[in-house]
Amino acid sequence: MTSDHGFPEHVFDSLGVAPAPFPDLIGGSVRIVEKRPTDGPVTVMTLGASRLPTDTGDQVELAVEVIDGQQGAAFAALEIVCDDIARNRRVPPVGAPWRNTEPFLSGTRITAIMATGSRWGSSFDEVRHEGALVGHVRTLRLLTDTEAAYAAARGWEALVAEAGSLDALLDVTRDDAVAAPAGIAGNRPVFLSKLHAEHPPRWVTFTGAHLQSVTGLESDAYMNDSANHEVWSVDSFLARFPWISDFARQALPGQTALFTDASGAYVLEND
Numbered sequence: 001m002t003s004d005h006g007f008p009e010h011v012f013d014s015l016g017v018a019p020a021p022f023p024d025l026i027g028g029s030v031r032i033v034e035k036r037p038t039d040g041p042v043t044v045m046t047l048g049a050s051r052l053p054t055d056t057g058d059q060v061e062l063a064v065e066v067i068d069g070q071q072g073a074a075f076a077a078l079e080i081v082c083d084d085i086a087r088n089r090r091v092p093p094v095g096a097p098w099r100n101t102e103p104f105l106s107g108t109r110i111t112a113i114m115a116t117g118s119r120w121g122s123s124f125d126e127v128r129h130e131g132a133l134v135g136h137v138r139t140l141r142l143l144t145d146t147e148a149a150y151a152a153a154r155g156w157e158a159l160v161a162e163a164g165s166l167d168a169l170l171d172v173t174r175d176d177a178v179a180a181p182a183g184i185a186g187n188r189p190v191f192l193s194k195l196h197a198e199h200p201p202r203w204v205t206f207t208g209a210h211l212q213s214v215t216g217l218e219s220d221a222y223m224n225d226s227a228n229h230e231v232w233s234v235d236s237f238l239a240r241f242p243w244i245s246d247f248a249r250q251a252l253p254g255q256t257a258l259f260t261d262a263s264g265a266y267v268l269e270n271d
Helices: 007-016 071-088 145-154 156-163 234-240 242-250
Strands: 020-026 030-035 042-047 060-066 110-116 126-129 132-144 189-193 203-206 211-214 229-233 255-258 267-270
Touching (some): 007 030, 007 060, 007 126, 007 132, 060 071, 145 156, 189 234, 229 234, 234 242
Antiparallel strands (some): 020 030, 030 042, 110 132, 203 255, 255 267
């Protein structure tokens, strides 16, 4: 089976409308097309990303939904992700926002890209050839940092629910569609040093996706040795150090709590 089987047909046939090609290619090989479904937003798709080799052998085409007039934003996002596939031989992980420190779209607050399923379900997301599943279309969501933090902490569906609709997350010139999330789910990771076996946490940081904890006794050399670190779940961490619970329930992304005892009292040190 060649990498082309199923993909061109799927891109051309999906959403029930013919594609209009962009004049420019990505990397000289990936064509970009635009679709205008009657019951959905303008959708910009790749045709040829599935031919880029990946270490896992997974094949994907990419799509971005935008409001009319913002097709350039979709092209920029597709270019970023296609470049990552080509350079690192990996497909974008579903549900894990890629966050940048600065906006990658000039004049906007869009700093993150997140791959998700589409609004259309399996008929759009799954690429099949002669009935067999051969790959996927991944829809890229263009998010502000606050929205990305919310999605990292609560998940994509929760972000959509909080924003009110998928369409509330389309206009790249928008302000944050949601408020910064408070707290962290119990199954999220905590990255901590092995000194926690003997000493309590002193500084605990909520990054927006996970907790980081140090006892204050770790030297730079100690921290630079990966063998000195462990990963726990938030639930396990709070079971061992229950006085951290109030901070974990109320923390906002970027906040660090300083604990001086086991009373539960802490002082915030915002990054």
